[in-house]
Amino acid sequence: MGSTSTAAPAAAPGLRERKKQRTRDALVDAAHRLFLSQGYARTTVDEIAAAVDVSQRTFFRYFANKEEAALAILADAEEYFIERLADRPPEEPPLLALRIAVCAAWRDLSTEDYQQGSRGVGAALELLRLIESTPSLLAAQLRRSAEQEQRVAAILAARQGVDAVQDPRPRLLAAVFGAAVRTAHLAWSTAGDRQREEGPEGMIAVIEAQLDHLGPALVAGHWSSDTGH
Amino acid sequence: MGSTSTAAPAAAPGLRERKKQRTRDALVDAAHRLFLSQGYARTTVDEIAAAVDVSQRTFFRYFANKEEAALAILADAEEYFIERLADRPPEEPPLLALRIAVCAAWRDLSTEDYQQGSRGVGAALELLRLIESTPSLLAAQLRRSAEQEQRVAAILAARQGVDAVQDPRPRLLAAVFGAAVRTAHLAWSTAGDRQREEGPEGMIAVIEAQLDHLGPALVAGHWSSDTGH
DNA sequence: AGGTTCGCTGTCAGCCACTGTCATAATTTT
DNA sequence: AAAATTATGACAGTGGCTGACAGCGAACCT
Numbered sequence: 001m002g003s004t005s006t007a008a009p010a011a012a013p014g015l016r017e018r019k020k021q022r023t024r025d026a027l028v029d030a031a032h033r034l035f036l037s038q039g040y041a042r043t044t045v046d047e048i049a050a051a052v053d054v055s056q057r058t059f060f061r062y063f064a065n066k067e068e069a070a071l072a073i074l075a076d077a078e079e080y081f082i083e084r085l086a087d088r089p090p091e092e093p094p095l096l097a098l099r100i101a102v103c104a105a106w107r108d109l110s111t112e113d114y115q116q117g118s119r120g121v122g123a124a125l126e127l128l129r130l131i132e133s134t135p136s137l138l139a140a141q142l143r144r145s146a147e148q149e150q151r152v153a154a155i156l157a158a159r160q161g162v163d164a165v166q167d168p169r170p171r172l173l174a175a176v177f178g179a180a181v182r183t184a185h186l187a188w189s190t191a192g193d194r195q196r197e198e199g200p201e202g203m204i205a206v207i208e209a210q211l212d213h214l215g216p217a218l219v220a221g222h223w224s225s226d227t228g229h
Numbered sequence: 230m231g232s233t234s235t236a237a238p239a240a241a242p243g244l245r246e247r248k249k250q251r252t253r254d255a256l257v258d259a260a261h262r263l264f265l266s267q268g269y270a271r272t273t274v275d276e277i278a279a280a281v282d283v284s285q286r287t288f289f290r291y292f293a294n295k296e297e298a299a300l301a302i303l304a305d306a307e308e309y310f311i312e313r314l315a316d317r318p319p320e321e322p323p324l325l326a327l328r329i330a331v332c333a334a335w336r337d338l339s340t341e342d343y344q345q346g347s348r349g350v351g352a353a354l355e356l357l358r359l360i361e362s363t364p365s366l367l368a369a370q371l372r373r374s375a376e377q378e379q380r381v382a383a384i385l386a387a388r389q390g391v392d393a394v395q396d397p398r399p400r401l402l403a404a405v406f407g408a409a410v411r412t413a414h415l416a417w418s419t420a421g422d423r424q425r426e427e428g429p430e431g432m433i434a435v436i437e438a439q440l441d442h443l444g445p446a447l448v449a450g451h452w453s454s455d456t457g458h
Numbered sequence: 459a460g461g462t463t464c465g466c467t468g469t470c471a472g473c474c475a476c477t478g479t480c481a482t483a484a485t486t487t488t
Numbered sequence: 489a490a491a492a493t494t495a496t497g498a499c500a501g502t503g504g505c506t507g508a509c510a511g512c513g514a515a516c517c518t
Binding site for chain 3: 016019020023054055056057058061
């Protein structure tokens with residue numbers, strides 16, 4: 001480190017950009033802490049900005065709205081999940097690839113150096129509970145999930161070599177997978193603190209259980225057969 | 230109709246309540262018309278209230294927020310769907326019951342006297358497009374769908390005689406079904422106007438196609454088999 | 459090293475969604 | 489007809505969010 005010229009392949013961070021990253025992290029941390037301690041609605045944007053000693057205007061240059069600051073951590077995690085999914089070999093069955101990617105994401109993000117600040121597994125649990133109990137946040141989170149599903153569908157379509165707009169199966173599979181993960185989130189965040197002590201393995205177990213239920217649930221639903229309208 | 234005494238089993242409407250219903254309908258219609266003509270964001274609540282000649286404060290006594298007014302029609306439709314689902318006999322396979330209920334809802338709401346005002350099939354199409362292109366509305370709609378899924382899950386659990394909190398399958402099936410319907414909405418609203426001319430049958434066909442794809446999509450996803458972690 | 463350019467930030471002003479409060483008018487009840 | 493209930497309007501205030509402009513410091517060029 002410390003090369004004077006501009007040669008690094010991964011683009012030198014630059015003092016300016018490092019400061020920006022630090023400001024953003026500080027805002028996310030402050031928002032997270034305030035939301036958890038006094039609630040989402042009772043925390044004003046001015047408070048968050050003041051805690052980091054920037055103006056309210058600057059807050060909105062980092063986040064489009066208050067919700068985005070609250071969901072920033074989840075957004076980063078989902079970004080990581082997308083990368084892991086893209087890593088999987090195309091020969092792998094789609095649902096298996098999804099399963100491995102989501103488990104890898106949870107494991108990595110819990111053990112790696114992402115632990116600092118408000119980015120641990122315990123914090124994730126409290127965040128999920130906060131989201132579930134705050135209508136405005138839940139709405140924003142579901143919208144983000146919908147966008148995420150579009151991206152997943154595109155990746156699946158590319159893997160299988162089918163057209164993403166013509167063939168509805170990638171979208172449907174992505175939606176089903178998203179539903180399973182969301183159901184797992186809900187089950188995990190309401191399951192009491194016993195699960196919490198198990199760390200990421202607890203969450204992974206719940207997700208896998210949901211995925212295992214997919215088949216039986218649909219079979220029990222007798223989805224086939226003619227309806228006769 | 231026109232009985233003078235208070236004898237009707239379904240509780241006499243009363244002058245007050247009829248007026249309230251008319252105000253609400255007028256607000257929904259005005260909001261719908263303004264949203265479609267000038268866009269959601271460019272329409273202020275004051276405009277909507279002024280169009281019906283009530284105060285802004287009154288608007289917020291009918292709707293918790295601007296989104297709720299936009300989604301009121303969908304909310305009524307989903308209410309009707311829930312009723313149809315509750316009508317289905319418990320012996321019926323769950324997914325078949327869901328399928329019949331959603332098709333019946335679309336058919337009934339298109340042919341019945343619900344056609345007045347902005348409650349036709351054509352209006353539904355434009356509304357779905359508006360929602361899909363307005364982040365704020367999409368978020369609110371997805372949150373409503375999530376609540377709806379909880380209700381559906383409860384009904385399914387009761388039908389099958391299982392515990393709604395212990396057994397995750399009703400929730401999962403409800404989520405999967407919701408995903409299929411949402412995917413169908415998206416496909417229908419972006420399918421061009423050819424579908425629109427087919428009336429409700431076009432929409433129903435798309436939904437049924439999505440449901441038919443559920444099985445193959447999951448089978449192609451190789452959901453079973455051990456992953457080995 | 460010097461000056462220039464560019465991008466981040468703060469300040470100010472303003473719109474609009476949304477809420478609490480109280481007075482008033484209309485409806486229902488007795 | 490009087491009293492209790494309830495919808496509505498008028499008003500004021502909070503807070504999320506945006507546009508415009510100016511200042512300052514990093515980055516880039518010579």
